[in-house]
Amino acid sequence: MKAKSELMREKILNGVVELFIEKGIENVTTRELTEHIGVSRSHIYHYFKDWQSLSIEAVANFMRSELAEFRTIITPLPAIQKLQEFIHGMISEEPDPTRKLYGSLWLLSTHNGAYAEQMQFFLDEWHKVLTYIIDSGIEEGVFQRVDVHRTARQLDAMLFGYSEHLFTLPSSAALLQAKEDIESFIEMNLLSDNINVI
Template sequence: MNAKSELMKEKILNAVIELFTEKGIDKVKTRDVTEYLGLSRSHIYHYFKDWQSLSLAAVTSFINAEIKEFRFIIQPLSARQKLQEFINGMITDAPDPTRKLYGSLWLLSTHDEAYASLMQTFLDEWHEVLANIIQTGMDEQSFRSVDVHRVARQLDAMLFGYSEQILTLPSKGLVEQAKEDIDDFIHRNILTC
């Protein structure tokens, strides 16, 4: 593809991501994208074979960018600071504008193999980010020697569980309880002192 085509493809993907973030994947239709961009349906499908291809490409682009940005942000930090950033990204009482995108991806993955595969890929990538943080802490000797992937899975489960609970039943008390429980787990299982 030439540069102009690549720019148009990127423009379409960015619009879809914006709409998915605002409404959720399952609530956006081709018509929404055409109206948003002022393009015809055929113009959009010149770049993407069908709606699912466009949706999967948009979600992939969005989440890959999030992971890349997160890795860049935490790169200069100590392992403890990296771990705290990871937790803060999951457990917050502030509204997260990307929750609709993630939530609808999660729901679609329960009955669509393409979305399930994509979701598993992203979960694996985020797990690796967390495992690398724990390994870095062990290398720095600020974390005790643990089974990195096991502890990362345990912490992932806590973070995802609390994150979904906070999304479903938001309350300041629940956020504080989640932070306290996660902090307790980290002190008991990860930190050296």
């Protein structure tokens, strides 16, 4: 019985994340979820006390999974490749299919404390990933000795800013400019020698 209950919770959580990725968190209704996964409204609220609880748990599970997957991918790589993977996760020619989910969470966090708390937690976790990458580059001797947290904050701010710009006003010229600016920042502030990062 417990296993069946866990499977149903997982089905609901996965179903709502699929809709969040497609439409954004604020654009999904309980009715759409019931139609999408084929269960009744009362069934959903048997497992979750309200829509916000369901939304927050679903997004948290999804983000934890993304973080774990990314950490697994970069762990065996040299620092330069770790950094390339991090950059390409935010600045890429292919549109990010999860962009609507992240954009919605960011918007909701501006006026809802529960979403803001979740957003801050995951921003902190991604910051840890970036500081880990910079630390590994310093240990390998490919990055200069820098204030790791400050450099990570600066780089993250650039990546986030360009990512928002490219999502709102996408163009090949803007993408090229973003890549050149990020590469220039890394060359001037991080690299021990001239290695092409992007």
